Amino acid sequence: MLKKLFQSFRPPVPGQHHVRTTPEVIHKSQHSLPRNQFSRHAVGIVERLQAAGYQAYLVGGCVRDLLLGITPKDFDVATSATPEQVRAEFRNARIIGRRFKLVHIQFGREIIEVATFRAPHTDEDQVDSHRSSHNANGRILRDNVYGTLEEDAQRRDFTINALYYDPVSERILDYANGVPDIRNRLLRLIGDPTHRFQEDPVRMLRAVRFAAKLDFGIEKHTVAPIRELAPLLREIPPARLFEESLKLFLSGQGAMVFEMLVDLELFEPLFPASAQALEDRPSYTHTLISKALINTDLRIAQGKPVTPAFLYAALLWPALPARVLFLQNQGVPPIPAMNGAAHELIVEQCQRIAVPKRFTLPIREIWDMQERLPRRSGKRADLLLDNPRFRAGYDFLLLRESAGEQTDDLGQWWTDYQEAHDGTRREMIRELGSRDEGAAPRKRKRSTSRRKQGDDEAFD
Ligand code: ATP
Ligand code: MG
Numbered sequence: 001m002l003k004k005l006f007q008s009f010r011p012p013v014p015g016q017h018h019v020r021t022t023p024e025v026i027h028k029s030q031h032s033l034p035r036n037q038f039s040r041h042a043v044g045i046v047e048r049l050q051a052a053g054y055q056a057y058l059v060g061g062c063v064r065d066l067l068l069g070i071t072p073k074d075f076d077v078a079t080s081a082t083p084e085q086v087r088a089e090f091r092n093a094r095i096i097g098r099r100f101k102l103v104h105i106q107f108g109r110e111i112i113e114v115a116t117f118r119a120p121h122t123d124e125d126q127v128d129s130h131r132s133s134h135n136a137n138g139r140i141l142r143d144n145v146y147g148t149l150e151e152d153a154q155r156r157d158f159t160i161n162a163l164y165y166d167p168v169s170e171r172i173l174d175y176a177n178g179v180p181d182i183r184n185r186l187l188r189l190i191g192d193p194t195h196r197f198q199e200d201p202v203r204m205l206r207a208v209r210f211a212a213k214l215d216f217g218i219e220k221h222t223v224a225p226i227r228e229l230a231p232l233l234r235e236i237p238p239a240r241l242f243e244e245s246l247k248l249f250l251s252g253q254g255a256m257v258f259e260m261l262v263d264l265e266l267f268e269p270l271f272p273a274s275a276q277a278l279e280d281r282p283s284y285t286h287t288l289i290s291k292a293l294i295n296t297d298l299r300i301a302q303g304k305p306v307t308p309a310f311l312y313a314a315l316l317w318p319a320l321p322a323r324v325l326f327l328q329n330q331g332v333p334p335i336p337a338m339n340g341a342a343h344e345l346i347v348e349q350c351q352r353i354a355v356p357k358r359f360t361l362p363i364r365e366i367w368d369m370q371e372r373l374p375r376r377s378g379k380r381a382d383l384l385l386d387n388p389r390f391r392a393g394y395d396f397l398l399l400r401e402s403a404g405e406q407t408d409d410l411g412q413w414w415t416d417y418q419e420a421h422d423g424t425r426r427e428m429i430r431e432l433g434s435r436d437e438g439a440a441p442r443k444r445k446r447s448t449s450r451r452k453q454g455d456d457e458a459f460d
Helices: 040-051 061-067 083-089 123-127 149-155 178-183 193-199 202-214 226-235 238-249 254-263 272-280 282-301 308-329 334-352 357-372 380-386 390-402 410-419 422-436 440-459
Strands: 024-026 056-059 076-079 093-096 102-107 110-116 132-134 140-143 163-166 171-174
Touching: 040 056, 040 076, 040 083, 040 102, 040 110, 056 061, 061 163, 061 178, 083 093, 083 102, 083 110, 171 178, 193 202, 193 226, 202 226, 202 238, 202 254, 238 254, 238 308, 238 334, 254 282, 272 282, 272 308, 272 334, 282 308, 282 390, 308 334, 308 357, 308 390, 334 357, 357 380, 357 390, 380 390, 380 410, 380 422, 390 410, 410 422
Parallel strands: 076 110
Antiparallel strands: 024 171, 056 076, 056 163, 093 102, 102 110, 132 140, 163 171
């Protein structure tokens, strides 16, 4: 499957992919873009801006997706009007962003993003660091240099994202051979790939996301520098990487995204501890993370809710045992070792990807639940069932089992218990007591050490 993604392809115009000064104009009769499938609010904005004397187009993901028959996630507008000029035209508009100033125009729950044409960066721009600046590796730190339509096309990432649609004339303007690339299902960076990835290393993650989501190949010159440049992701602000990680793993193609991230060596800079686990215990780690993502993809396809906490709990879980063991070898008892390891791992991960507190707390709860699910005697099982995290904890237990962890059939026990009537439940608890739990004061200790043993087997 992966082979297809990296197929090579001869570009329709030989040589490097640059933006032309005059676009390929695709007339209404030559394309199948349905005007009525664009958001009427977005079309309204374009019409209004054009009426006010500005250039304005629908651009980016919405044009690309509709050409592919996919329902767009959102609608972006590009215009020659500055953010201030756009705001002056619309009551419901506000300017957002510093690194990249944009206007958001709100219609009820729909937000249309309006961006002013940007120019690619030149060395001269950097004198004025308020408008544009780079760091030593060539990364763009600020990007508010306005430009022409052609320049705007040139600074976009992939050729298929640089298509401009005018809903008034119903023409598509293609400056970068985006339409042939859509036809050939190829992701191709505009310009020199190394340079464009250095400017913004997140484009490497975008390449993976679009390839997985659209089922496109990555053109060979675009894919070539990725492995070498992957470490540049370490410099991206962790908050931006959190947003990007959600787009990657909640794209509906998370399992594919994971394969590609690993293959292109982009996984390590994002999840260093998990990458280490993947090296130490490849089959178990790979299975656990893949299965979590396959479940997530399925839930998304079924329109069910998904929580980033569960996903992160799974992504990091395989990295825990090594840390627990390390602390235990220093004499820390099992439960504090588990807690200490969990805490450290999350703190460390947040240095790469800033997972917000509202997700790190549930991650810990899902993990804690793994310690508690084996302890079922007395009233414990019923108390656990009432715990708001029970479902996530139970699903996580099943996930661990499906990756080969030995839990003494604990998942099946909990499945039966949930389905059983009161009488049967009491019987199940009694059986438990006579089968493997001794006198009351020793219960906790014995069951904990049993579980620990079980885990160690799976983690060996
Ligand atoms: P989707 O919204 O489906 O995720 P999209 O292509 O619309 O895909 P956005 O992040 O909404 O992606 O960005 C809109 C457009 O802005 C893109 O199509 C692309 O032209 C441009 N763009 C976004 N991020 C970058 C970037 N990092 N570098 C260059 N251009 C970018
Ligand atoms: Mg978009």
